Amino acid sequence: MIYFLSDAHLGSWAIERGYAHQKKLIDMLEEMSKDAVSIYMLGDMFDFWMEYFVHDKSKREYHPFCKELRKLAKKGIHVHIFTGNHDLWTFGGLASLTGAEIHTDPTTITRYGKTLYLCHGDGVLPLKWKDIYPRRVRKQIEHFIFLKKLFNSPTLQFLFRCLPPAWGNKIGYSWAKRSRLKELANPCPYKGEKKEELVLFAKEQEKMNNHRDYYIFGHRHIELDLKLESGSRVIILGDTFRQWTYAKLDHHGNLTMHNYEPETGTTEGV
Ligand SMILES: [Mn+2]
Structure with a gap:
């Protein structure tokens, strides 16, 4: 089995009971490890991740999760982490x-006879997005692209890494908390086939003869399993802090969506 999950936003200041959240995620991975060949985490597993030039004691908080991933790797399971828009600042430390x-x-990978396009999903747009969206949405997209460029700037990354971790983390986690609370106050549900950027992107790829059987994304914190005309399916994974959703590809190449429900009641309420 190959498993796909995303968006745990570990360490979020907007998620109460952070330890229980991490524990539930570890339990979920443990459950998957019973028959997993590979586990793909498609981004934003951390609400904020930055690797400074000096030692960051606060990373200790994530030791149980990191230890679990090491354990999975030791078992022979291939563990993959995609960076998202909250945790892109890794320079070898996370690995x-x-x-x-x-x-x-x-x-794009091929497994069990199927091709799968995998990515977090932030900034994924159809080529003609400028013609598709109204001015208000275009402005939002432009703002997002600007931020993405800023976050990827080597100079800014260098300067941020020079900060004392306590300062940098304060900036990072409070920024991430703001975006989480904003999302909770104004959730952005599925926009429909004609507007959802990830769906439009997948449709465009199919039209351009870049066929994939499955397009799998995170980022949006919504659950979607949509079949396109070409036969491809667009999967948006949901999240692993509220919905606890994930996808599973079996050895026949069938992909199914699931909800993680722990057997014991010790971690509910996260
Ligand atoms: Mn994201």
Whole structure:
């Protein structure tokens, strides 16, 4: 089995009972490890991740999760972490802490006779997005692209890494908390086939003869399993802090969506 999950937003200041959240995520991975060949985490597993030039004691908080990933790797399970828009600032530290393979770009893989396009999903747009969306949405997209460029700027990354971790983390976590609370106050449900950027992108890829059987994304915190005319399916994974959704690809190449329900009641309420 190959498992796909995303958007745990570990460490979020907007998620109460952070330890229980991490514990539930570990239990979920443990459950998957019973028959997993690979586990793909499609981004934003951390609400904020930055690797400074000096030692950051606060990373200790994530030791149970990192230890679990090491354990999975030891069992022979291939663990993959994609960076999202909250945790893109990794410069080798996350890989050495977890033993996972880190992906910073979208990837197409072939497994069990199916092709899968995998990426977090932030900034994924159809080519003609400027013609599709009204001015208000275009402005939002432009703002997002600007931020993405800023976050990826080597100079700014260098300067941020020079900060004392306590300062940098304060900036990072409070920014992330603001975006989480904003999302909770104004949830953005599925926009429909004609407007949802990820669906439009997948449709466009199909039209351009870049066929994939499955397009799998995170980022949106909504659950979607949509069949396109070409036969491809667009999967948006939901999240692993509120909905606890994930996808599973079996060895016949069938992909199914699931909800994680722990057997014991010790971690509910997260
Ligand atoms: Mn995201």
